[in-house]
Amino acid sequence: MHVDLDAFYAAVEQRDRPEWRGLPLVVGAEPGKRGVVATCSYEARAFGVHSAMPMAEAVRRLPPETVYVRPAMEHYMRVSRQILTVLDGISPVVEKVSIDEAFVDISGLERLMGPPEVIGRTVKARIREAVGLRASVGIGPNRLIAKLASDAQKPDGLTVVAADQVGSFLDPMPLGVLRGVGAKTAPKLARLGLQTVGDVRRLPLEELRRHLGARAGTQVHLQARGIADDHVDPRRTRKSISKETTFAADVTHGWVLEDSLRWAAQEVGYWARHEGRKGRVVTLKIRFRPFETHTRSQTLKAPTASDVEIFDAAWTLFRFEPWAGRPVRLIGLGISGWDGADAGRQLDLFETAAPEPPRERERLDTTLDAIRDKFGAGRIQRGLPRRSPS
Structure with missing residues (x-):
């Protein structure tokens, strides 16, 4: 299971300041100064604003009532620890990926909590009760599928992908969802007429390796088939x-x-x-x-x-x-x-x-x-x- 807090910094600010709820809100650099958007509320995203956008561009797009906030990292960390406590109460195997997301090994919990959908709803409800925030949850047979599933229905989403549904889940997705398909790899795949994960999945491994190289071609080949790491390691730390x-x-x-x-x-x-x-x-x-x-x-x-x-x-x-x-x-x-x-x-x-x-x-x-x-x-x-x- 992958748990991802929706627009985390912005959501914490709107939770703490009810008068900001429903308004476009941007966390990041001060308007008029060079810098970027750290994150923004979904009301701001409706204007095409997103993380890492230059603040000057965000200001041009947003209406005058927009709220701009400098990050309060210590406060966000305290909330993050509360959420981690909730997840620790669900499973003994939790891997914190960043301040607002974590992987949770839920294998074997069906007898205690019910099927994956029930576990996902329980996690979302407990987070909402503990910190008053929404989370998107994805459940799948490995880390790649769980992460893509948590992104599938944001915000406040819950997506479960069973092992026999992986192919149909991945096939219509754009190639950019695969790790390693970036500025250099994507044009090479586009020149082959490939646009979706399904297109890549139908291409022989040998051809992918010929165009991308042995390592990158193999990696893309495996991911297009939903083959990825399924290990959750609480000891894994950021680099x-x-x-x-x-x-x-x-x-x-x-x-x-x-x-x-x-x-x-x-x-x-x-x-x-x-x-x-x-x-x-x-x-x-x-x-x-x-x-x-x-x-x-x-x-x-x-x-x-x-x-x-x-x-x-x-x-x-x-x-x-x-x-x-x-x-x-x-x-x-x-x-x-x-x-x-x-x-x-x-x-x-x-x-x-x-x-x-x-x-x-x-x-x-x-x-x-x-x-x-x-x-x-x-x-x-x-x-x-x-x-x-x-």
């Missing part, structure tokens, strides 16, 4: 945590870029500590006009969740690239390579252990996190010396 800033106007001042990376490091460090993670790989992302994007990564000697260490690594990556003076459209950083991923790696004979972060720094992180949890983001931040000339 990285990242934050970025899109500037209202292109930036050339080093101190602005440094401050933006400092903010991103504090956000990433906070969420890493919040989730009990430490990462070994810090990645810098930078974008120039129009969409020239570069990433650079550094592997640390020891995993960390420290704001200071994350920032230092990212800023070092920035300084050692020939980017000085170029107008920057976007800059951000991320952390990955969680502690334990390198378990069993033999150290070099002459490698010295990385020093532990000072206990004072850890205590300061804990104190800042506690203040943020109580009073919200932006109330306090770490003071760090500036490395760029103002």
